[in-house]
Amino acid sequence: xxxxxxxxxxxxxxxxxLMLCGTKMLVEGQFAPTPEPDQRNFQxxxxxxxxxxxxxxxxxxxxxxxxxxxYAEAYAKQRSGxxxxxxxxxxxGENIFWARGPGIENARYAVDGWWGEKNDYDYATxxxxxxxxxxxxxxxxxxxxxxxxxxxxxxxxxxxxxxxxCSYDPPGNYNGEKPY
Numbered sequence: 001x002x003x004x005x006x007x008x009x010x011x012x013x014x015x016x017x018l019m020l021c022g023t024k025m026l027v028e029g030q031f032a033p034t035p036e037p038d039q040r041n042f043q044x045x046x047x048x049x050x051x052x053x054x055x056x057x058x059x060x061x062x063x064x065x066x067x068x069x070x071y072a073e074a075y076a077k078q079r080s081g082x083x084x085x086x087x088x089x090x091x092x093g094e095n096i097f098w099a100r101g102p103g104i105e106n107a108r109y110a111v112d113g114w115w116g117e118k119n120d121y122d123y124a125t126x127x128x129x130x131x132x133x134x135x136x137x138x139x140x141x142x143x144x145x146x147x148x149x150x151x152x153x154x155x156x157x158x159x160x161x162x163x164x165x166c167s168y169d170p171p172g173n174y175n176g177e178k179p180y
Contacts, residue, residue, distance in 0.1 A: 045107035046150045053115050057141050059180055068149025068167040076151040076165050083155035083163040093171030095136045100161030110164045114140055126178050138179040142172025
């Protein structure tokens with residue numbers, strides 16, 4: 001997952017195991033309200049954002065899978081009380097994301113954060129820059145992955161915000177294998 005230099009008012013990249021993105025916007029000394037993601041477009045936005053990036057790399061598009069969505073929804077509900085940045089370690093590939101503040105109301109925000117890890121990935125050596133994480137990026141572009149299902153929940157801890165999870169099948173990120 002790539003990182004860039006960000007100003008105080010732009011998204012702040014958090015490194016916890018794998019790189020996760022979050023935003024905190026201050027307005028008159030208070031955190032700005034966190035708008036709810038647009039549920040009507042969430043599914044299509046997730047598919048479109050993933051496929052736009054996959055297409056730019058010449059990789060086949062993903063399709064939405066309701067079984068993966070149900071798995072993601074169940075895990076998101078488990079995390080709603082603590083919104084801990086912990087993976088489910090289930091049978092699918094997985095990307096997780098937490099953010100608060102303006103800008104997260106569209107699913108693209110999470111996918112853009114994961115895609116940003118591309119700048120730290122070296123395809124030739126199939127490695128990530130020292131101290132960086134790239135597994136969210138490589139899961140997005142894993143050539144054998146064909147389906148996706150995602151969900152989000154409002155965090156009742158961590159000062160609010162939203163916790164997003166996407167499940168991928170077949171999963172990616174196998175040791176020693178390149179994503180594409």
